[in-house]
Amino acid sequence: MSAPGKTSPHAAMSQDVHARPGRSAHAPTGTAKVVRALLRKELLVELRTLESIPGMSLFAVTTFVVFHFALNQDTVSGQEAAGILWVTLLFAAMLGVNRLFVADADQGGFDGFLLAPVDRTALLIAKAIALLAYLLVLELIAVPAFGLLLLGPPLGQALPGLLAPLALGDIGVAAIGTLVAALAVRTRARDLLGPLLALPLLVPIVIGCARASAPLFYATRVGGDGNPPLRWLGTLALYDLVFGLIAYAVFDFLLED
Amino acid sequence: MRRPSLRVLSIATIAAFCVSLSLVFFYAPIEAEEGFLQKIFYLHVPLAIVTLCGFVIGGLCAIAHLRTRDQRWDLRSYVAIHMSLIFGVAVLITGSIWARGSWGHWWVWSEPTLVSFLIIMLLYATYQPLRFAIEDPERQARYASVFAITAGAFVPMNFLAVRLSASYLHPRVLGSSSNLPAPMALTFLVSLAAVALLFATLCTYELAAKRTRILLKARSRILGYQS
Numbered sequence: 001m002s003a004p005g006k007t008s009p010h011a012a013m014s015q016d017v018h019a020r021p022g023r024s025a026h027a028p029t030g031t032a033k034v035v036r037a038l039l040r041k042e043l044l045v046e047l048r049t050l051e052s053i054p055g056m057s058l059f060a061v062t063t064f065v066v067f068h069f070a071l072n073q074d075t076v077s078g079q080e081a082a083g084i085l086w087v088t089l090l091f092a093a094m095l096g097v098n099r100l101f102v103a104d105a106d107q108g109g110f111d112g113f114l115l116a117p118v119d120r121t122a123l124l125i126a127k128a129i130a131l132l133a134y135l136l137v138l139e140l141i142a143v144p145a146f147g148l149l150l151l152g153p154p155l156g157q158a159l160p161g162l163l164a165p166l167a168l169g170d171i172g173v174a175a176i177g178t179l180v181a182a183l184a185v186r187t188r189a190r191d192l193l194g195p196l197l198a199l200p201l202l203v204p205i206v207i208g209c210a211r212a213s214a215p216l217f218y219a220t221r222v223g224g225d226g227n228p229p230l231r232w233l234g235t236l237a238l239y240d241l242v243f244g245l246i247a248y249a250v251f252d253f254l255l256e257d
Numbered sequence: 258m259r260r261p262s263l264r265v266l267s268i269a270t271i272a273a274f275c276v277s278l279s280l281v282f283f284y285a286p287i288e289a290e291e292g293f294l295q296k297i298f299y300l301h302v303p304l305a306i307v308t309l310c311g312f313v314i315g316g317l318c319a320i321a322h323l324r325t326r327d328q329r330w331d332l333r334s335y336v337a338i339h340m341s342l343i344f345g346v347a348v349l350i351t352g353s354i355w356a357r358g359s360w361g362h363w364w365v366w367s368e369p370t371l372v373s374f375l376i377i378m379l380l381y382a383t384y385q386p387l388r389f390a391i392e393d394p395e396r397q398a399r400y401a402s403v404f405a406i407t408a409g410a411f412v413p414m415n416f417l418a419v420r421l422s423a424s425y426l427h428p429r430v431l432g433s434s435s436n437l438p439a440p441m442a443l444t445f446l447v448s449l450a451a452v453a454l455l456f457a458t459l460c461t462y463e464l465a466a467k468r469t470r471i472l473l474k475a476r477s478r479i480l481g482y483q484s
Binding site for chain 1: 323376377379380383386387390391392393395396399400402403404406407410411414415417418419421422
C-alpha cells in the first residue's frame with residue numbers, strides 16, 4: 001500500500017504527462033479507475049492472443065472424454081457427477097492460473113506497473129476479475145458439454161441450483177489462483193509450483209462445491225427442495241471471504257522489486 | 258549465551274521424556290477397548306498438536322518478518338516450518354499405525370483430523386520447493402513469508418472444512434482430552450510438554466547451526482576464502 005503523501009507528486013506528474021485533450025487531467029487515479037484500465041488491458045490481451053480461454057475449454061471437454069473411457073460409463077449422476085465436474089473445472093482453471101502472470105513477468109508488465117504511481121492492490125483485483133471472467137467463459141462451455149456428454153439426468157433441472165456453487169467456487173478459485181500465480185510466477189519451476197501450491201489450498205472449495213452440487217445431479221430427488229445445501233454454500237462463502245482478505249493483505253509484498 | 262540455553266533445553270527435554278515415557282508405560286491405565294495400542298495416543302496427539310502450532314508459529318514469524326524486514330524472523334519462520342514438516346511425517350506414520358490397530362486400515366478417510374492433516378502436509382511440502390526455486394535471497398525470504406502466512410491461515414480453515422465434510426462414522430473416544438480420566442489426562446499433558454520441549458530444542462539447534470553457518474560465510478568472505 002502506498003502512502004498518499006508519497007505518491008501524490010508523482011501522480012500529478014504522470015497525469016501531466018498523460019494528459020490528453022478531451023480528458024480531465026485532474027481526475028484522481030483512484031483504485032477503481034486503475035482496476036478498470038488493468039482489466040481492459042488484460043481482456044484485450046486475452047482477446048488478441050487467445051492464450052487461456054480456448055485452452056482451458058478444450059482441456060475441460062477432453063477431460064470429460066477421458067473420464068468416459070477411464071470410468072467406462074456412458075452417464076454419471078449424483079456425487080460421482082459432481083466430482084467429475086469439479087475436478088475437471090479445477091484442473092482447467094489451473095491452466096489459466098499458470099498463465100495469469102507469465103506475460104507480466106516475462107515481458108516487463110510488472111516493471112511497468114510498479115513504475116506507475118498507483119495502488120498495487122489494483123493489480124490483484126484486476127487479475128482476480130480477469131481470472132473470474134475466464135472461469136465464467138470456461139463454465140459456459142464446460143457445463144453444457146458436461147450435460148451433453150456425461151450427465152445422466154437432464155442438465156436443465158440441476159442448472160438453477162448449480163449457479164450458486166459455481167459462483168462461489170469461481171470466486172474462491174479466482175482469489176486463491178491469483179495469489180498462487182503471483183507467488184509461483186517468478187520462481188524457476190513455476191509451471192510445476194503453481195498447481196502444487198494451489199491444489200491443497202483449493203481442497204476446501206472442492207469439498208464445498210462437490211457436496212453442494214451432488215444432490216442436484218440425482219435423477220430422482222433424494223430429499224431437499226432442489227436447492228444446494230445451505231451449509232456448504234455458507235462454508236464456501238466464508239472460505240472465499242477469508243482467502244480474499246488474505247490475498248488482499250499479502251499481495252503487496254509480492255510486488256516489491 | 259547460546260550454549261547454556263542449548264544444554265539446559267536438551268537436559269530438560271531428556272528429563273521430560275523420561276518422565277512422560279514412565280508415566281505412559283507404568284502409570285497410565287490400559288484403556289478398556291483398545292488395550293495397549295492406545296498408548297500411541299500419548300505420542301501421536303502431542304506430535305500433531307505441536308506440528309500444527311509450529312506451522313502457525315511459522316506464519317506468525319513470517320508476519321513479523323514482513324513487518325520488520327528483519328531476516329532473523331524469516332530464519333525463525335523457516336526453522337519452525339522445517340521442523341514441523343519433520344514432526345508431521347511422524348504424525349502421519351503414528352496416525353496410520355493407530356488407525357491400522359484400532360480400525361484395521363492403514364488409512365481411514367472418515368477420520369477428519371487425519372485427512373486435514375494430510376492436506377496441510379501436502380501444502381507445506383511445497384514450502385521448500387517454492388523457497389529454493391527463487392534465487393534472490395531477499396525475494397526468497399519475502400515470498401516464503403507470504404506463503405507461510407497464507408498456509409498458516411489455511412490450517413484452521415482446512416480443519417473446519419474437512420470436519421464439516423466428515424459424517425462422524427467413528428465415535429471419537431479419545432479424540433480430545435476433555436473427557437479423559439485424570440491419570441490419562443496427566444500423562445497426556447506431560448507427554449505434550451515433552452514433545453513441545455523436543456520441538457523447541459531441535460528448533461534451537463537448527464537455528465544455532467544456521468546462524469553459525471551464516472557467520473562462518475561472512476567471516477570467510479572477510480578473510481577472502483572461496484567457500
